[in-house]
Amino acid sequence: MGIFDRFKRKKKIQEEKPASLEAQTDKLDDGLISIDEFEEWEQDQLSYKFEQGLKKSRDKFQQDINALMSRYRTVDEDFFEALEEVLISADVGFNTVMELTEELRKEAQLKNITETSELRETIVEKMVEIYERNGDASDEMTINEDGLTVVLMVGVNGVGKTTSIGKLAHKYTQEGKKVMLAAGDTFRAGAINQLQVWGDRVGVDVIKQAEGSDPAAVMYDAVNAAKKRGADILFCDTAGRLQNKGNLMNELSKIKKVIQKVVPEAPHEVLLVLDATTGQNALSQAKAFKEVTDVSGIILSKLDGTAKGGIVLAIKNELGIPVKFVGLGEQLDDLQPFDAENYVYGLFADMIQESDTLEEKLEEDKDDK
Amino acid sequence: MAFEGLGERLQSTMDRIKGKGKVTESDVKLMMREVRLALLEADVNFKVVKQFVNDVKERALGSDVMTSLTPGQQVIKIVQEELTSLMGGENQKINLSQKPPTVIMMVGLQGAGKTTTAGKLALHLRKKHNKRPLLVAGDIYRPAAIDQLETVGKQIDVPVFSLGDQVKPEEIATKALEHAKEEHLDTVIIDTAGRLHIDEALMNELKNVKDIADPDEIMLVVDSMTGQDAVNVAESFNELLNITGVTLTKLDGDTRGGAALSIRSVTQKPIKFIGVSEKMDGLEAFHPERMASRILGMGDVLSIIEKAQDNVNEDEQKALEKKLKDSSFTLDDFLSQMDQVKTMGPLDDLLKMMPGANKIKGLDKMQFSGKEIDHVQAIIRSMTLDEREHPEKLNASRKKRIAKGSGRSLQEINRLLKQFNDMKKMMKQMTSGKKKGKNPFGGMGLPF
Numbered sequence: 001m002g003i004f005d006r007f008k009r010k011k012k013i014q015e016e017k018p019a020s021l022e023a024q025t026d027k028l029d030d031g032l033i034s035i036d037e038f039e040e041w042e043q044d045q046l047s048y049k050f051e052q053g054l055k056k057s058r059d060k061f062q063q064d065i066n067a068l069m070s071r072y073r074t075v076d077e078d079f080f081e082a083l084e085e086v087l088i089s090a091d092v093g094f095n096t097v098m099e100l101t102e103e104l105r106k107e108a109q110l111k112n113i114t115e116t117s118e119l120r121e122t123i124v125e126k127m128v129e130i131y132e133r134n135g136d137a138s139d140e141m142t143i144n145e146d147g148l149t150v151v152l153m154v155g156v157n158g159v160g161k162t163t164s165i166g167k168l169a170h171k172y173t174q175e176g177k178k179v180m181l182a183a184g185d186t187f188r189a190g191a192i193n194q195l196q197v198w199g200d201r202v203g204v205d206v207i208k209q210a211e212g213s214d215p216a217a218v219m220y221d222a223v224n225a226a227k228k229r230g231a232d233i234l235f236c237d238t239a240g241r242l243q244n245k246g247n248l249m250n251e252l253s254k255i256k257k258v259i260q261k262v263v264p265e266a267p268h269e270v271l272l273v274l275d276a277t278t279g280q281n282a283l284s285q286a287k288a289f290k291e292v293t294d295v296s297g298i299i300l301s302k303l304d305g306t307a308k309g310g311i312v313l314a315i316k317n318e319l320g321i322p323v324k325f326v327g328l329g330e331q332l333d334d335l336q337p338f339d340a341e342n343y344v345y346g347l348f349a350d351m352i353q354e355s356d357t358l359e360e361k362l363e364e365d366k367d368d369k
Numbered sequence: 370m371a372f373e374g375l376g377e378r379l380q381s382t383m384d385r386i387k388g389k390g391k392v393t394e395s396d397v398k399l400m401m402r403e404v405r406l407a408l409l410e411a412d413v414n415f416k417v418v419k420q421f422v423n424d425v426k427e428r429a430l431g432s433d434v435m436t437s438l439t440p441g442q443q444v445i446k447i448v449q450e451e452l453t454s455l456m457g458g459e460n461q462k463i464n465l466s467q468k469p470p471t472v473i474m475m476v477g478l479q480g481a482g483k484t485t486t487a488g489k490l491a492l493h494l495r496k497k498h499n500k501r502p503l504l505v506a507g508d509i510y511r512p513a514a515i516d517q518l519e520t521v522g523k524q525i526d527v528p529v530f531s532l533g534d535q536v537k538p539e540e541i542a543t544k545a546l547e548h549a550k551e552e553h554l555d556t557v558i559i560d561t562a563g564r565l566h567i568d569e570a571l572m573n574e575l576k577n578v579k580d581i582a583d584p585d586e587i588m589l590v591v592d593s594m595t596g597q598d599a600v601n602v603a604e605s606f607n608e609l610l611n612i613t614g615v616t617l618t619k620l621d622g623d624t625r626g627g628a629a630l631s632i633r634s635v636t637q638k639p640i641k642f643i644g645v646s647e648k649m650d651g652l653e654a655f656h657p658e659r660m661a662s663r664i665l666g667m668g669d670v671l672s673i674i675e676k677a678q679d680n681v682n683e684d685e686q687k688a689l690e691k692k693l694k695d696s697s698f699t700l701d702d703f704l705s706q707m708d709q710v711k712t713m714g715p716l717d718d719l720l721k722m723m724p725g726a727n728k729i730k731g732l733d734k735m736q737f738s739g740k741e742i743d744h745v746q747a748i749i750r751s752m753t754l755d756e757r758e759h760p761e762k763l764n765a766s767r768k769k770r771i772a773k774g775s776g777r778s779l780q781e782i783n784r785l786l787k788q789f790n791d792m793k794k795m796m797k798q799m800t801s802g803k804k805k806g807k808n809p810f811g812g813m814g815l816p817f
C-alpha cells in the first residue's frame with residue numbers, strides 16, 4: 001500500500017533498466033520509446049549516480065536491519081531498543097528515533113502486530129513521513145528568473161562549502177546561466193585560491209580581495225559587480241565557522257545585510273552545507289545557522305563515504321529545512337539533487353527486496369507442503 | 370550544548386528513588402538506560418555504548434551504589450572513572466625519534482583538519498621541544514592545498530617543502546627527507562590529502578608513503594563532530610597504517626565529542642592532542658578525564674582553569690580556584706579577573722565551556738568587548754570594598770552614587786549585579802559536592 005508500493009514499483013523499473021548507459025542510449029535512438037518512457041529514463045539517469053553513492057552506506061544499513069529482523073522475531077522491548085540502535089547508527093537524530101519508535105510501538109499495539117516482519121513496511125513508511133511531515137519547503141533551488149540570484153553558502157569548517165560552490169557553478173553554467181563567484185572566505189589560508197581554481201575549472205569570474213580583508217566588503221563588491229556584468233547567479237563562499245562562536249555568527253548576519261543593501265530581496269537562497277559524517281551536532285549547526293541567516297536549504301556532502309547522514313531526517317522534522325543537494329565526491333559533477341523518496345528508498349531498497357524474496361520463499365514452502 | 374547531561378538525565382530517576390528510600394536492581398537498570406542515552410546523544414558509537422553500559426552495570430550492581438545515599442552520584446562516579454580509563458587514563462605525548470629526523474605523517478578524511486594540525490604541531494614542536502620542523506606538501510589533489518600549507522608555513526615561520534601538484538606523494542616524501550637532511554631540519558611533518566577510508570587507490574598511496582617515510586608518528590586527524598561513522602574510519606585507517614596517535618579537532622565547538630571514545634575503543638590508540646581553534650596556537654594536550662566529563666555533558670572546568678593559567682600567575686590562580694570552590698568569589702575578585710581576562714582573549718568562549726553556562730539567560734547575547742569590560746570595571750571601582758564583598762547591601766541610594774561615580778546607568782549596574790549573582794550560583798552548582806568525594810569530578814555540576 002501507499003509509499004511501500006511506490007518503492008516496489010520503482011524497484012521494478014530499476015530492474016528493467018538495461019545495464020550499460022550505451023544500451024540505454026541505443027534504446028533512445030531507436031525512436032521507439034514514448035515520452036513517458038523517456039522521462040522515466042531521464043529520471044533513472046539522474047538517480048543512477050545518487051544510487052551508486054548511496055549504495056555503500058545502504059548496504060551496511062540493510063545488513064543491520066536484516067540482521068535485526070532475523071534476530072528479533074517478536075515485537076518486544078528488546079526489539080525496539082535494537083531498532084533504535086540501528087537508526088542511531090545511521091546518525092538519525094536521537095529525538096527523531098525516539099519519535100519513530102514511539103509511533104511504531106503504538107502502531108504495533110493498535111494493530112496487534114507481534115511479528116517483526118509485519119512491522120517492516122511501517123518502518124519505511126514512517127521514515128518518509130517523518131521527513132515530509134514538517135512543512136512543505138521546496139527542495140528546488142530558488143532562482144530569480146528575471147535578474148540576479150544571490151546564493152549564500154554557510155557552514156562549519158571543512159564541510160565542503162567551497163567544493164559545493166564549484167559543483168553548483170558547473171551545474172548552472174551548463175544550464176546556460178551566467179555564473180559568478182565571491183571569495184568571501186578571507187580567513188583560511190589558501191581559501192581564496194581554492195575558489196579561484198574552481199572558478200578557472202568552470203570558466204567563471206571570481207570576485208576577490210586580499211586574504212584578511214573584510215568579507216562583507218568582498219560581498220558588497222561582488223554583488224555590485226555581478227549586477228553590473230549581468231550575471232544570473234552569484235555564489236558567495238564564506239569562511240567556515242563553528243556555530244557557537246557569537247562574533248563569527250554575527251559576521252554572517254553582517255554579510256547578509258551588506259548583500260541586501262545592493263539587492264534587497266537577496267540572498268535568494270542560503271545553503272547550509274552539512275558533512276554526512278557529522279553526528280548529532282549537525283542539528284545544533286542547523287539551528288544556529290538558521291537563526292542568523294534563515295537557511296533555506298541543505299547540501300549534504302560526502303555521502304560517497306560510509307556515513308549515512310541520517311541526521312537530515314531530524315533536521316527536516318524539527319526545523320523544516322529541506323535537503324536540496326547531495327555531494328558524492330570531489331569532482332565537478334559529483335552533485336545531485338536530493339530526492340527524499342529516493343533517499344529513504346535507497347536506504348531501504350535491499351531490505352524491501354529481501355522481504356519480497358522472503359515472501360516468495362514462504363509461498364514456495366507452502367506450495368511444497 | 371544542545372542536550373541534557375548525564376546529571377540532568379539521572380535526576381528524574383533519582384527523584385523516583387527518593388520516595389522509596391531504597392535502590393533496587395531495576396532502579397539501577399533504569400539509570401543504565403539514562404547512561405546509555407546520554408552516551409548515544411554524545412555520538413558514542415552504539416556498539417561501544419552497549420559494551421560500556423554492560424561493564425558499568427556490572428560494576429554498579431557489585432558495588433555500594435545500591436546501599437549508597439547518593440546512588441546517582443555513585444553511578445556518575447563509576448561512569449566517569451570507566452570512561453577515563455577507557456580513553457587511556459593519562460595524556461600521552463607525541464613520539465619523537467632518538468636520532469633525527471622525527472617523521473610525522475598526517476592522515477584522515479577530507480576536511481578533518483590535517484593541514485591546520487600539521488602547522489600547529491610544527492609550532493608546538495619548535496616552541497616546546499626546540500625542534501626545527503619542515504612541513505611537507507603531500508596533498509597534490511585538493512585545489513590550492515599546497516598554497517594553504519605554504520601560507521600556514523609563513524604564518525609560523527616554518528619552511529615548507531613542495532614539488533608542486535604534478536609529482537607523486539611517494540616521490541615528494543622521498544625528496545623531502547633528503548631535503549631535511551641537507552638543511553639539518555630534525556622534524557619532518559608530512560601533510561597528505563584527505564581521503565575516504567574506502568578509497569582503495571588513495572589508501573594504498575598512503576601505505577606507500579608510510580613505507581617510504583617510515584614515520585615515528587602516524588597521526589589520524591578526526592573531526593570531533595563525527596558521528597557513528599567514526600568507528601569505521603578509525604578502524605580502516607588503523608588496519609592499513611597501524612596509526613600511532615589521534616588528534617581530535619574542532620573541540621572549540623559545542624559537540625560532546627563521543628567520537629573520542631569510539632575511536633579509542635576500536636583502535637586502542639592514544640588520542641594525543643585536541644584542536645581548539647583555527648589559529649596556529651590552538652593545539653592542546655588531550656586529557657581523558659576532561660574528555661569524559663565533556664562527553665557526559667558536565668562541562669570542562671579544568672580546561673577553563675588551565676586556559677586561564679597560561680595567562681595568570683600561579684599563586685593568584687590557586688587563590689582563584691579556592692574561591693571558585695568555596696564560592697567566596699566577590700565582585701572585587703571579579704574586578705581583578707577582568708584585568709586578566711583582557712589579556713586572555715574572548716571571555717564568551719571561556720564561559721561557554723563552563724557547565725551550566727548554557728542555562729544562564731542572556732549569556733549567549735552578552736558581548737564581552739574590551740569596552741564592556743571597561744564599563745563593568747568602572748562600576749565595580751565605584752563601589753566600596755565592603756560593597757564589593759556584600760553586594761546585597763547595595764540599596765537604591767548606594768546604586769545612584771555608584772552610577773554617578775562610574776558614569777554608567779542604573780540599569781547597567783542592576784544588570785551587572787544580576788549577572789554576577791547568576792555566575793556565582795552557577796559556580797556553586799558546578800563545584801558543589803566537590804569536598805565530599807575523592808574523585809575530583811564527584812558530583813560536579815550535579816543538581817543533587
Ligand SMILES: Nc1nc2c(ncn2[C@@H]2O[C@H](COP(=O)(O)OP(=O)(O)OP(=O)(O)O)[C@@H](O)[C@H]2O)c(=O)[nH]1
Pocket residue numbers: 157158188240242477478479480481482483484485486508511514561562563564590618619620621622643644645646647651
Ligand atoms: N574551529 C576550529 N577549526 C579548525 C580546527 N582545526 C581545523 N579547523 C578548520 O577546519 C577546516 C579544515 O581544516 P584543514 O586543515 O584544511 O583540513 P584538512 O584535513 O587538511 O582538509 P583537506 O586537506 O581538505 O582534506 C579549516 O577551515 C580549518 O581552519 C580546530 O581545532 N578548530
Ligand SMILES: Nc1nc2c(ncn2[C@@H]2O[C@H](COP(=O)(O)OP(=O)(O)O)[C@@H](O)[C@H]2O)c(=O)[nH]1
Pocket residue numbers: 155156157158159160161162163164240273301302303304305326327328329330334479480511563565
Ligand atoms: N569525498 C568527498 N569529499 C568532499 C565532498 N565535498 C567536499 N569534499 C572535500 O572536503 C574537503 C573540504 O572541502 P572544502 O570545500 O574545502 O570545505 P569548506 O571548508 O567548507 O569550504 C576538501 O578536501 C574537499 O575536497 C564530497 O561530497 N565527497
Ligand SMILES: [Mg+2]
Pocket residue numbers: 161162163185191237238239240
Ligand atoms: Mg572553503
Ligand SMILES: [Mg+2]
Pocket residue numbers: 483484485508514560561562563
Ligand atoms: Mg589539507
